[in-house]
Amino acid sequence: MIRDLTELLREAKNRPIRKMAVAAAEDEHVLKALQEAVKEEIIIPLLVGDKEKIERIARSIGFSLDGVELIDNREGEAVSARIAVAQVKNGKADILMKGFVSTGDLLKAVLDKELGLRTAQLLSHVAFFESPYYHKIFCVTDVAMNIAPGLDAKAQIICNAVEACRGIGIENPKVAVAAAVETVNPKMEATVHAAQLKEMNRKGLLGGCIVDGPFAIDIAVNREAARHKGIGGEVAGDCDVILAPDIEAGNMFYKALNFLGGAASAAVVMGASAPVVLTSRSDDERSKLRSIALAALIS
Numbered sequence: 001m002i003r004d005l006t007e008l009l010r011e012a013k014n015r016p017i018r019k020m021a022v023a024a025a026e027d028e029h030v031l032k033a034l035q036e037a038v039k040e041e042i043i044i045p046l047l048v049g050d051k052e053k054i055e056r057i058a059r060s061i062g063f064s065l066d067g068v069e070l071i072d073n074r075e076g077e078a079v080s081a082r083i084a085v086a087q088v089k090n091g092k093a094d095i096l097m098k099g100f101v102s103t104g105d106l107l108k109a110v111l112d113k114e115l116g117l118r119t120a121q122l123l124s125h126v127a128f129f130e131s132p133y134y135h136k137i138f139c140v141t142d143v144a145m146n147i148a149p150g151l152d153a154k155a156q157i158i159c160n161a162v163e164a165c166r167g168i169g170i171e172n173p174k175v176a177v178a179a180a181v182e183t184v185n186p187k188m189e190a191t192v193h194a195a196q197l198k199e200m201n202r203k204g205l206l207g208g209c210i211v212d213g214p215f216a217i218d219i220a221v222n223r224e225a226a227r228h229k230g231i232g233g234e235v236a237g238d239c240d241v242i243l244a245p246d247i248e249a250g251n252m253f254y255k256a257l258n259f260l261g262g263a264a265s266a267a268v269v270m271g272a273s274a275p276v277v278l279t280s281r282s283d284d285e286r287s288k289l290r291s292i293a294l295a296a297l298i299s
């Protein structure tokens with residue numbers, strides 16, 4: 001089992017090297033992360049984007065592109081996204097990574113019915129964290145893709161997170177369904193969904209995980225807080241997965257952990273025919289590198 005996020009890199013180095021198509025690679029943070037990932041022999045990049053800009057940035061950071069495959073595209077980032085997706089679809093790459101392209105444009109290319117990477121599953125984003133205030137790594141989902149998931153979508157989001165956890169050795173993860181309170185309030189949809197998801201899991205509809213909630217975040221991550229409020233069970237204070245009620249709550253939690261909470265993160269989109277590295281433009285190259293390693297482990 002991975003105990004801290006730096007282990008992702010060590011573990012990924014021991015696995016077969018993966019080929020990764022990068023959509024709109026003309027981005028300094030992305031190229032720095034790739035430079036490191038190539039040095040660590042985690043991936044072989046296949047760059048798509050504006051060749052002139054990519055080569056200029058690569059030169060400025062001392063990244064030699066000798067032997068690196070590069071598909072030149074000057075028709076904009078959305079087209080680069082479609083070309084990179086096609087490389088994965090055609091089996092020329094095992095992983096897709098977002099470069100200097102908007103999340104919306106990349107996801108639209110991934111979701112394209114004919115040319116994209118859709119499967120029967122819902123696609124969802126899973127972000128892993130290592131926090132100085134928590135005793136193990138954990139993930140939050142979905143902070144970047146599904147805007148306002150309903151009950152069925154949340155069930156699939158949990159299944160994707162469980163699969164991602166398994167990919168890094170967390171078997172039977174403990175899932176906390178996050179809300180603002182610990183009791184079911186019909187006026188708070190997240191609390192109603194929590195009770196329903198718990199019941200679905202009890203009936204064996206989710207599988208391979210323990211689900212509990214509704215939990216406010218303090219209950220999910222802090223045993224003392226849970227004990228103080230009289231909440232027991234295996235999940236309270238020891239969760240592996242936090243299911244966010246919607247993209248707003250999830251995204252704010254994600255950014256707050258990274259920018260105010262001293263956390264380190266790694267993220268991947270699950271449910272497509274290949275893992276998708278979908279880091280935010282403001283994530284630094286270490287975070288991007290960890291996400292590449294995570295995707296390589298899951299792929």
Ligand code: COD
Nearest residue numbers: 103104107108111121122123124143144145146147251280
């Ligand atoms: N999984 C599988 N299929 C999906 C999913 C999904 N998560 N989302 C949409 N689809 C399918 C639909 O069933 C439909 O067939 C087709 O895709 C189009 O659906 P729309 O019209 O809802 O999709 P779009 O193209 O308008 O939007 C899809 C996005 C993922 C782009 C949209 O949900 C979105 O903008 N999400 C937020 C992205 C974002 O801004 N993140 C910011 C944080 S970094």
